[in-house]
Amino acid sequence: MQYIDKFEKVTDKDGAVMARRIAKEEGMFCGYSAGSVLQGLIQMSSELTKDDVVVLIFHDHGSRYVGKVYNDEWMMERGFLDVKTFKDVINGRGSKHLITVSPTQTVMEAITLMKKYDIENIPVIENGNNIGAISESGLFGKILNDSDVKNQPIQNVMEKAYPEVSFETPVERLSTFINKENSAVLSKDESGTYHIVTKYDIIQSLSK
DSSP states (O other): OTTOOOOOOOOHHHHHHHHHHHHHHHOOOBOHHHHHHHHHHHHHGGGOOTTOOOOOOOOOBGGGGTTTTTOHHHHHHTTOSOOOBHHHHHHHTOSOOOOOBOTTSBHHHHHHHHHHHTOSEEEEEETTEEEEEEEHHHHHHHHHHOGGGGGSBGGGTOBOOOOBOOTTOBHHHHGGGOBTTBOEEEEEOTTSOEEEEEHHHHHHHHHO
C-alpha cells in the first residue's frame, strides 16, 4: 500500500460502458475492470501534463462478461445503456393522436384519412382491439388490379395487424418487427391508449 499514491473511484456504469467502448473503437475484448482502468485515467486527465507518461494495465478479459457487460439486455436492466424507446419516439413528436379505422369503413375513407393527415399506415381497430391494418403500399397493387376496391369495406382487403410491443421497447429492437409486409408497430401507454411507430419514425430516431 505504501507504493500507492491515490485511488480513483469509478462507477459500475462508467466501467461497463468504457469496456464496451474499448471493444468497439479499439478492437480489444477487455473486461469490466479494464474498462474501469481507462475510465479512471480519463477522470484524472486534468491532473496530468503533456509530458507525463501513463501506463495502463488491461488485466481483465471480456470472455467473462459476454452475458453481462456485452449483453444489451443486462446493461439496460441496470440502466447502464442510454437508449431511446418507443415511448421516447412518441413523446418526441408531440401530442398527435392515432388515426384508426373500423373494419366496416370503406377503403376510400381510409385513403381520404391518409391524404388528410399525410400518413401511410392506419391500424384497424374494432371494440378497442387491434385486428388489422391498411397501408398505402398494400392498397397500391390492389387498386391497380381492381379500381372498385376503393368502394369495398376495409375488412375485405385489410392486412394483418401490426405487432404490439411494450411501451419501453428500445428503438433498436423495434427494427426487428419491420419488414416488407409490416411497416409499423403499435403499443399502449399507461392509460391504455394505442400509439404507432412507423419505419420512417425509426429511421428518424436513429439518425439523431
